[in-house]
Amino acid sequence: MITKRLLIAITLIASLISITVLTTAHANNLASSDQPEYAVEQRPNGHLRIRVQVNLADRVERDHYASRQRAEAMALARSGVGSVPVQITFVRPLSIAEMQLLAQRTGLVAELVIFEARDANQGQHTVAVGGNGGDLVDLDSLSPDLEVRSLRLVGVTAMRGTVPASASGLGQLASDERIYIPDVTPYQLAVEVAARYGLSVDKVQVSVPTPHWYLSAER
Structure with missing residues (x-):
C-alpha cells in the first residue's frame, strides 16, 4: 500500500532525477574571489535551484564565511529593499521564548525552524x-x-525565513551576538541569477548549508 508520505517521497526522487545541471560559478555579486562556489540547476518547470558550496566543517572557512555574511547583512540592512530571505545559524541553541522575542523585535517570519x-x-x-x-x-x-x-529538544539551532532589510530588522539580527551567521546569500544570489537567466526572482530557489550540526557537536 502506497501511503501519502511514500507518494511524496517518490515524487521528490523523480523530480531530483530530472534536474539538469547548468553550470557552476562564483558568486560574483558578492564582489570577492574567495566567495564559495554554487551550482545552478534547472528543474523541468524552468525554475532554477542554486546550491551554495562552502566547507562549513572547516572552522577557518566557517568563521570567514560567518564574518563576511555579517558584513553583507549589515550592508543590506541599509538598503531598504523590503523583506528579504535570510538563513540564521545560532551560536548556541535558543529557547522558543528567546526565538519568539527575537521575531517580535525584528519582524522575523519563520518558514523553517531547526x-x-x-x-x-x-x-x-x-x-x-x-x-x-x-x-x-x-x-x-x-x-x-x-x-x-x-x-528531548535542546533548542533552536538554525532557521530560515524572511526579515525586513532595515536597521530594526536585519540590522538587529546582524548585530546580535547570539547569531553566528545571518546568511543573506539566498537573497543576493536569487537576484543575481534571476537577472542572468532572465527570470523573475520567485523562480529561483537558493539552498545554503548551515553549520548548526558542527557547532552542536563542538560544544
Whole structure:
C-alpha cells in the first residue's frame, strides 16, 4: 500500500532525477574571489535551484564565511529593499521564548525552524519543522514524533525565513551576538541569477548549508 508520505517521497526522487545541471560559478555579486562556489540547476518547470558550496566543517572557512555574511547583512540592512530571505545559524541553541522575542523585535517570519535534540544516551539529532506564524512552531505537532524517538529538544539551532532589510530588522539580527551567521546569500544570489537567466526572482530557489550540526557537536 502506497501511503501519502511514500507518494511524496517518490515524487521528490523523480523530480531530483530530472534536474539538469547548468553550470557552476562564483558568486560574483558578492564582489570577492574567495566567495564559495554554487551550482545552478534547472528543474523541468524552468525554475532554477542554486546550491551554495562552502566547507562549513572547516572552522577557518566557517568563521570567514560567518564574518563576511555579517558584513553583507549589515550592508543590506541599509538598503531598504523590503523583506528579504535570510538563513540564521545560532551560536548556541535558543529557547522558543528567546526565538519568539527575537521575531517580535525584528519582524522575523519563520518558514523553517531547526532544533537540536538529544536521545537518552545524549546522541545528537536534528528536528526540523515548518514555521507557524507568531508562535514560530507548533510544538504539539512535534510531541508524538519526539516521544516515539525518545528525543528531548535542546533548542533552536538554525532557521530560515524572511526579515525586513532595515536597521530594526536585519540590522538587529546582524548585530546580535547570539547569531553566528545571518546568511543573506539566498537573497543576493536569487537576484543575481534571476537577472542572468532572465527570470523573475520567485523562480529561483537558493539552498545554503548551515553549520548548526558542527557547532552542536563542538560544544
